[in-house]
Amino acid sequence: MGPQREAVMVTVVGLLRDRPFHVAKCAAEALKLKFPSKFTDPVIEPLVEFAWHEYLEEKKKELRGEVWAYTSSVMCFLDGQLLGDEKKMLKWAHHEWGYRDFKPKALYQAIAEDFYTKYLKSSQHVFVYLEIAIEEQPIGRLLFELFSDMCPRTCENFRALCCGEAKSLLDGRELTYKDSLFHRIVKNGWIQGGDIITGKGDKGESIYGLTFEGN
Numbered sequence: 001m002g003p004q005r006e007a008v009m010v011t012v013v014g015l016l017r018d019r020p021f022h023v024a025k026c027a028a029e030a031l032k033l034k035f036p037s038k039f040t041d042p043v044i045e046p047l048v049e050f051a052w053h054e055y056l057e058e059k060k061k062e063l064r065g066e067v068w069a070y071t072s073s074v075m076c077f078l079d080g081q082l083l084g085d086e087k088k089m090l091k092w093a094h095h096e097w098g099y100r101d102f103k104p105k106a107l108y109q110a111i112a113e114d115f116y117t118k119y120l121k122s123s124q125h126v127f128v129y130l131e132i133a134i135e136e137q138p139i140g141r142l143l144f145e146l147f148s149d150m151c152p153r154t155c156e157n158f159r160a161l162c163c164g165e166a167k168s169l170l171d172g173r174e175l176t177y178k179d180s181l182f183h184r185i186v187k188n189g190w191i192q193g194g195d196i197i198t199g200k201g202d203k204g205e206s207i208y209g210l211t212f213e214g215n
Contacts (some may be wrong), residue, residue, distance in 0.1 A: 009040045012089075013055060014074030016046030017116040019108045021074040023086040026111075027093050027101060028076075035097065046119060049143055066100070126155065128162040134159060157206045161196065166207040175207060 010028040014021030028042035052073065054108060059075065060067050063082060067075075072085035083092060093099035120127050126146045132139050144162075146155040160166040164176030175196060183201035184192040197203040206212050 007038055007040045009043065009079050011043040011045070011077040011080070012074060013045040013047065013077075014072075015052040016048065016119055017112055018073040019105065020072055020086040022108050022112050022115065023101065023103075024074050024076050024089045026103070026108075027086075027089050028101060031093060031097055031099060038097075046115070046123070048145070091129065098146050125149075126159055128159050130162060153208070157208065157212070160207045161194075167208050168205060169207075170205070175205060 010031065012021065012028050014024065020046055021104065023043075025044055028044065032039040032042055056070065056075075059072065059082075066082065072082045074086050076083045076089040080093075083089060090099075123145070126148055128144050128146065130142045130144075132142055144158070146159060148155040161175055161177045164174060166175040167173065168175055177194070177196060178191060180196050181199035182191045182193040183195055183199055184208055192201060195201045195204050197205060204210075
């Protein structure tokens with residue numbers, strides 16, 4: 001008899017709200033279930049948008065040419081070595097282990113949405129979002145996780161301005177980020193906004209008044 005093959009460790013890292021992540025996740029879990037002695041428990045790392053893009057950029061720097069043009073929203077690894085996206089994962093699983101995936105796309109979409117909702121709730125943090133437009137053309141959504149346990153007053157101010165439910169203590173105007181501008185954009189750097197009075201970045205107002213102490 002030849003040497004016994006060591007158990008394979010499958011790692012799946014990806015954008016938790018996207019279907020490809022769940023395709024790869026389900027395949028990794030199914031392989032462990034079907035061949036319990038051949039696989040270790042899969043390592044599943046769901047990431048929200050910012051964390052995923054940060055992770056992907058770091059991997060591009062680490063692996064360089066191999067993933068420089070990588071565009072998928074999931075990365076799959078075998079024993080720490082990059083395999084590829086969910087398509088590569090399915091191809092490998094079928095070729096090596098006879099695994100075939102028959103789940104329809106609509107089911108994966110439902111799984112992704114349910115997982116996303118439960119993941120956000122389990123964090124016990126508040127999440128808010130801003131819909132972003134350039135010249136009135138929608139381009140996407142920015143999701144924010146608010147660490148209210150660390151900065152309760154600051155987070156409550158930001159949450160209220162995102163929701164548009166607060167009134168000015170000075171004149172009763174609605175305080176909201178809706179239709180406000182980013183007054184500074186640094187390419188490949190950052191964006192600055194929040195001036196809900198002039199949009200120029202030199203004024204502002206909070207739910208506590210013109211200024212407030214942090215925390």
